[in-house]
Amino acid sequence: MRESRPVPDLDRLRIDKSxxxxxxxxxRKWIWGLLVIALAGTVYxxxxxxxxxxxxxxxxxxxxxxxxxxFGTLKAVTTGIAANGYVVARRRAALSTVLxxxxxxMNVEEGDHVKAGDVVARxxxxxxxxxxxxxxxxIDLTQASRKEAVAGLELERRNLSERMANxxxxxxxxxxxxxxxxxxxxxxVRQRKSFEQGVISESEWDSVxxxxxxxxxxxxxxxxxxxxxxxxxDTVKAGIMAREAAVQRIDxxxxxxxxxxxxxAIDLEKTYVRAPFxxxxxxKGAEEGEVVAALxxxxxxxxxxxxxxxxATLEVQVELPEPRLEGLAExxxxxxxxxxxxxxxxxxxxxxxxxxxxxxxxxxxxxxxxLERPPELREEMGLRVVFTGEMGADGATEPSGLxxxxxxxVRRGDRTLVAVVRRGIVAMVEVEVLEEKDGRVVVEGAxxxxxxxxxxxxxxLRDGDDLPVKEGGRDE
Numbered sequence: 001m002r003e004s005r006p007v008p009d010l011d012r013l014r015i016d017k018s019x020x021x022x023x024x025x026x027x028r029k030w031i032w033g034l035l036v037i038a039l040a041g042t043v044y045x046x047x048x049x050x051x052x053x054x055x056x057x058x059x060x061x062x063x064x065x066x067x068x069x070x071f072g073t074l075k076a077v078t079t080g081i082a083a084n085g086y087v088v089a090r091r092r093a094a095l096s097t098v099l100x101x102x103x104x105x106m107n108v109e110e111g112d113h114v115k116a117g118d119v120v121a122r123x124x125x126x127x128x129x130x131x132x133x134x135x136x137x138x139i140d141l142t143q144a145s146r147k148e149a150v151a152g153l154e155l156e157r158r159n160l161s162e163r164m165a166n167x168x169x170x171x172x173x174x175x176x177x178x179x180x181x182x183x184x185x186x187x188x189v190r191q192r193k194s195f196e197q198g199v200i201s202e203s204e205w206d207s208v209x210x211x212x213x214x215x216x217x218x219x220x221x222x223x224x225x226x227x228x229x230x231x232x233x234d235t236v237k238a239g240i241m242a243r244e245a246a247v248q249r250i251d252x253x254x255x256x257x258x259x260x261x262x263x264x265a266i267d268l269e270k271t272y273v274r275a276p277f278x279x280x281x282x283x284k285g286a287e288e289g290e291v292v293a294a295l296x297x298x299x300x301x302x303x304x305x306x307x308x309x310x311x312a313t314l315e316v317q318v319e320l321p322e323p324r325l326e327g328l329a330e331x332x333x334x335x336x337x338x339x340x341x342x343x344x345x346x347x348x349x350x351x352x353x354x355x356x357x358x359x360x361x362x363x364x365x366x367x368x369x370x371l372e373r374p375p376e377l378r379e380e381m382g383l384r385v386v387f388t389g390e391m392g393a394d395g396a397t398e399p400s401g402l403x404x405x406x407x408x409x410v411r412r413g414d415r416t417l418v419a420v421v422r423r424g425i426v427a428m429v430e431v432e433v434l435e436e437k438d439g440r441v442v443v444e445g446a447x448x449x450x451x452x453x454x455x456x457x458x459x460x461l462r463d464g465d466d467l468p469v470k471e472g473g474r475d476e
Contacts, residue, residue, distance in 0.1 A: 065452040069403045085318030087381040094304035098270040100294045114275040121305045125271040135261035146250040153243040160236040167229035174222035181219040184212035283307035316368040339382040343425045347371040408453040419454040426465045
């Protein structure tokens with residue numbers, strides 16, 4: 001028979017909770033209680049920074065504010081007109097070539113700074129350079145021909161001087177021979193009477209006749225020499241005139257060739273795309289190897305190779321509905337808030353109200369210039385403009401002082417701050433107190449007239465906090 005085994009008793013493995021010490025349970029309760037109290041205290045201390053704390057604070061209290069007043073050159077008025085807009089450049093150029101061709105050089109990238117006259121790009125220029133060299137060679141050959149012609153002309157002029165001298169000598173010889181021949185003829189007439197009267201012999205008479213005939217022949221020869229010399233002078237003069245005409249023709253050819261060379265140089269210069277003014281390249285429209293067209297892009301060709309912006313002319317462009325233009329004028333102040341940093345306002349001034357409205361939109365364009373340039377300013381940035389009203393007669397952009405209630409000051413160590421509310425966000429701005437009198441202070445700092453500051457702000461307030469505020473205060 002099989003022998004039976006004893007069954008194990010599992011009840012012995014159970015934990016008897018009645019044996020757990022009471023002291024351990026009490027200690028756990030104390031620890032949990034302390035943790036809950038600490039958590040509640042932390043939440044209470046930071047209640048204003050929590051979303052539900054802010055909502056509760058909004059329901060319970062709205063912080064009073066006061067408006068910053070100008071104390072000096074700027075009137076503390078606000079028009080209440082605001083508009084969204086963009087940053088645009090007053091001077092902007094789409095750079096393109098005058099000629100069509102393949103782009104062989106692209107010397108810029110987006111963001112590059114260029115100076116006026118810098119080469120941005122260049123199209124294929126081999127054939128234009130060949131034309132310039134050909135024109136230059138033709139000019140060189142023509143100038144060499146002119147040099148030879150001028151040398152021949154100078155030689156002819158020297159020859160003319162010699163011929164003129166020979167002519168003058170021949171004329172003198174002719175005149176002397178004619179005088180001698182005339183004298184011999186008179187002597188012949190006298191001796192004829194003597195011979196007829198038998199005073200002189202026949203041999204003497206023959207000698208007189210021979211002398212007169214010889215001198216006459218000499219005079220005739222001198223006259224022939226003079227005529228020949230005169231003809232030689234005329235021949236040299238004709239040669240000079242011909243050479244002068246040749247030089248004039250060469251000069252005309254030179255002028256024509258020089259005009260052709262100038263045109264070739266102009267065409268070669270047109271292969272360059274140069275920056276017309278200093279600025280920043282904001283867009284590159286073509287790459288090396290692409291074909292650019294002179295009259296804009298068509299087919300596979302490109303138009304502008306790059307876009308250049310003069311960053312010194314960046315300004316604000318907004319469009320206002322026509323009914324909201326009342327009270328605005330050129331020269332009035334404005335506050336500009338960039339979307340990239342909406343908590344900070346930048347001073348501006350209305351430069352121009354467009355002389356023409358947009359009939360379809362029912363709006364008028366307004367341009368505002370920055371009186372202080374934001375470092376992060378870029379073209380096409382979004383922004384919001386608040387028109388602040390009239391500026392001082394001297395055109396000052398900042399008042400000589402800003403006045404606000406003394407309750408707005410927050411002293412932290414050796415710093416004096418005010419809590420400025422900009423678009424619902426608190427910005428702690430450091431100021432310098434210039435004067436304090438009758439519960440008000442005159443300060444200098446990065447404030448603008450018309451901005452609102454918190455009165456008696458909470459001690460824990462920091463940059464970026466958002467608090468519900470009252471639009472009115474003690475000073476309004």
